Amino acid sequence: MKRKRSAVVAGVVIMALSVGLSACGSDGDGDGDSASEPAKPEDFAGKTLTVWFMDGSNPDQWTKDITAEFEKKTGAKLKIEVQQWNGIQQKLTTALSESSPPDVFEIGNTQTPSYAVTGGLADLTEIKDDLGAGQWTESLSESTVYEGKQYAAPWYFANRMVIYNKDIWRQAGIKGTPKTRDEFYAALDKIKKIGKEPLYLPGQNWYVFDGLIIEKEADLVRKDGDTWVSNLGDPKVGEAMEVYRKLQSYSKAPKDKDEATPQQNEVFAKGDVGAFIGMGWEANTAIEANPALKEKLGYFTLPGETADKPAGVFVGGSNLAVAHNSKNPELAREFLKLAVSNTFESALAKENAVIPNTSSLNYVLDGNPAAKAAAPAVPFGGTTPLIPQWAAVENEPNPIKSYMTAVLNGKSHEEAAKDVEDEINKRLSQQQ
Amino acid sequence: MAVQPEQVTRGPGGGAGVAGGPPPTGHRARRRRGTGPVRRRHTALDRGLPYLLLLPATAVTVLLLGWPLLENVLLSFQNLNARQLIQHLTEWNGVDNYRGTLTNEDFWRVTGRTVAFTAVNVAAIMVFGALVGLLLNRLGKGMRLLLSLGLVLAWAMPVVAATTVYQWLFDTRYGVVNWSLDALGWHSMAEYNWFGGQYSTFFVITLLIVWYSVPFVAFNLYAALTTIPAELYEAARMDGAGAWKVFSHVVLPILRPFFLATTFLEVIWVFKAFTQVYAINHGGPDRLTETLPVYAFVEGVGNQHYGMGAAISVLTIVVLLVLMSSYFRVVAQQKDEL
């Protein structure tokens, strides 16, 4: 079941949940860039706007504040429905075909193009400037545009960093945190010498691998005439895999499993592993499992080849979209403007410790070491290929994961890539 | 129809007739005609009565099963993906979905695998279930209650929970199974990855399905055994028959309809098993443990090609019908016998 979820929501499985943070209300730093022509309460009195958020996306205080603000501003009611991950793709697709779909909904950034082509998303190009398109971080907003049209607004993001156990690093005699890949390997070698598992990295943590591919500026797909085909055989992908293989060699984790089986943070929580590459929320889950870890956790940005450029990361996250069939299109747009306004964008980033859609708001992450460690990699980050056909490739069983396991078990890059390229091409060529 | 659950779960007062098997239908009918007065008075009503009694069942079946089936067949001739579903578009594409599926060697590989998987599982369930049923019949009251309790627990457990628990039990690093094997001295199993290979994954799936299905067979067999009069066993034993002979000459013939009926149900249930097969390892590694329903799901719902999924589901029914055709033949023969 849980695999179905991660297949379905691909890039979205990266929400951040901050348990330790104190709740912060909207700090009301001006009403920023909301509506150009303010809505009047009487326009919408008696109407109800339905919004779908994924489980864990909307923190309590934020939800309370935006509900109050929205209802005051428009006179309409706001009904927020929190959705479970299981079966969400089926649920969303069918909901969009109904006459009363959710008006506004959260959607994974990598999934946005494939929903854009279905005609289920409203075209938001006209209000794009009201939404603040000018200030969005580029690597975060790419996914919201498809064939020149704006189909969603970037909402919040998260990416991976190294989470490490300070005790073990101290025992191994490591000083400071590594700034380059070589320093990182050297540190891991030291941990190995004291008989601990230096890094927990299963063979199929495919989003870590995707980050390395982004770093090598390789593309997973290329155009062959009119159709998209696999580019997995590219030697640059092989180089990325080589880095992954080296990192993975420091781990005793299974080569044919991903980070969810078993949950890598729960393994780390046992206290015998030096570090793992994960999301901020995973640190919190680890602390929940083993409260003794609380003071021992440290975070740093995954180092790249040189000190001035961190490793590439996959930046997952969520956009907000309006349903094409929405019965309250104007109201939906009003809500969207409010939700991605600087006020609520920064409040969300702060309360959930997630990356906001513009780096100008990154200052709200001060005081959260995990988010602080994650943020520097974002401008160097990227996503999976932003084509509607891509989602099919990631459906379990994900052929790229099979490729990774094959390479880790000794196959050459070329051979392993060749084995799965047919499957990838088949999935890319599926009719839409 | 040969499938006679009345022997399996005969109610009170019905036990006496079992030994001789149900009276032949022809005989019944004749005798019935003999009870003239009751019958003749209601001739007109009687002729219509069976249809009247069947009307509600027929109506709901046509409406709630027939309609979706028809819709499903219609969908199988369409190019129906997320876009068409959302925009309510109907794009007929003839037999493309069928051609695409039937010319795909994956489909045939999955079909073969599904048939083998069904055969192995049903055989295991029937043999193991029968043995447990025989054991139940032999145990004293206390032990029978204990074993029944275990069986009931297994069968009442929600499928999703059962699957999750099995995943843990066989987890590479934290699984109880590997831990126990290691503790028992089989140290190479300490870090064994059950989900890394096709056969070991199938082993876990089979274990789960057998574990889950045996209670049904065992309970029903036990119930059926209790309807066999003790005199029959004694008579056979006095004739010097051993345990096997008693089983094969006394128990088996009487229980033939039971085995036919149960096997029929188990074939259907195992063939259609989706949750267990899918949730354990998602058809992996490398799609090597996908059976037809899982294949239909991955292609149809997972990839949002609903038309294609519908075509595969129609073909799945056809395969099941072909498998069952020999069973239907057996049933037809038996009907003549009775």
Add this chain to the structure above:
Amino acid sequence: MRRSLFSRAWPNVVAVLLFVFFAFPVYWMASTAFKPRGDIIADTPVFVPLDATLHNFDTAVSADHFWTLVRNSLTVTIGAVVLSLVIALSASFALARMRFRGRGGVLVTVMLAQMAPWEVMVIAMYMIVRDQDMLNSLVPLTLFYMVMVLPFTVWTLRGFIAAVPRELEESAMVDGCGRTQAFLRVVFPLLAPGLMSTSLFGFITAWNEYPLVLILNKQADKQTLPLWLTQFQTAFGDDWGATMAASTLFAIPVLLVFLVLQRKAVGGLTAGAVKG
């Protein structure tokens, strides 16, 4: 005839081993529900949760709409079971007791209906319900669950009715009872085990159904418990403790139904074991 210790003991030994085999996964589910987080994934398995906690149950029960979902699940499940019993009783009586043209065809249809691949027809069913504007209602769910279990119910009850000696019924009719009365007074009471096994089958099928309710009823207050069961597996890692606690609670009604029905059925524990 004295039997050796061995031949007397082995069935009991085997029975105990089998008990462990069948009950252990269930024990593991229930005991996990009581374990604190750190004990759930442990290098050395924690067989007995000594530091037991009710925290997981708390999480499970305090989920949104929990009691509404309980009510919906009970409504849908009981509705489906009762409806299918009533409809099946009349149909199976005709099939067991009467000769009529087309009887063979009906019997084959019942067997074929048994094979309906409901899991893969969900989209077709969804489109029908959507186009009839009946989404977010318990009615289509109840009806579909009813028809899912109908073939099995007809089939099983038909066997039970056929097993009641015709003479009993006929003598009642000679004594002046009408056919209906004869059925209600003579046949119906003898069907207890059959009614039990079919209700159990129906109960389990409807109680567990997930794919259909997922897409038919998207309104939170119109859903059923299987959706609640899966909600503890979230993006922030799966809360296995809560999932197992929920599963344990989820299994209890099935066990209760079994116990209640079992007492009514003279045939005892055995007659009705039917899997879902």
